[in-house]
Amino acid sequence: MNFDYEGGMALVSEVVISDLVEPSIVHGVHGADGVSQWKCFARRSDLHGDWEAIEWAALPPNGISGEHVHTRTEELYFIVSGAGIMIIDEREYPVRSGDLILNGLGTRHGLRNVGSETLTWIVIEVLGPTTAAMLSEYQQQFEC
Known part of the structure; x- marks a missing residue:
């Protein structure tokens, strides 16, 4: 992404920074079939x-994103389209288009x-507070 700076503000010179052309095909995401x-x-x-990533994902009917835990994010x-069951710490929650779900730091989750x-x-x-602080400290060591 290209940035121009004016008065301390970043002005994005490109509006679209990514698209859905050629998404990756993933087999067995997070250990699921x-x-x-x-x-x-x-x-x-x-x-x-303190952002880690912004991503898009898709599951076909009956598809599963296996349960997993994030320890630093x-x-x-x-949910953009469709209907599913979100599993958070062994509890099931119905989700559908328009829903926003928080998978908190250290929670076991799957879909x-x-x-x-x-x-x-x-x-x-998003980075958790400990990881964000550590990265910030690390980056400051290399600034002039």
Whole structure:
């Protein structure tokens, strides 16, 4: 992404920084059977603040994103289309298009598509406070 700075403000010279052209095909996401799709829109190096990544993901009907834990980041899932079951710390929650889910730091979470259409969602992954502080301290060591 190209930035111009004016008065301390970043002016983005490109509006679209990513798209869904050629998403990755993922087999066995987080240990589950089956196939899903995934695309990273932006990573930490492209973002300002304590962001880890912004991603897009999709599960076909009956698809599963296996349960897993993040120890240094938390995630927000925004359901774009479809219907599913979000599993957080062994509890099941029905989710559908328009829902926003917080997978807090250290929670065990997974997602199943229980609908008849593809389940798609945006993932906003943010660094936890300890990791953010450590990275900030590390970066300050190398600033002149």
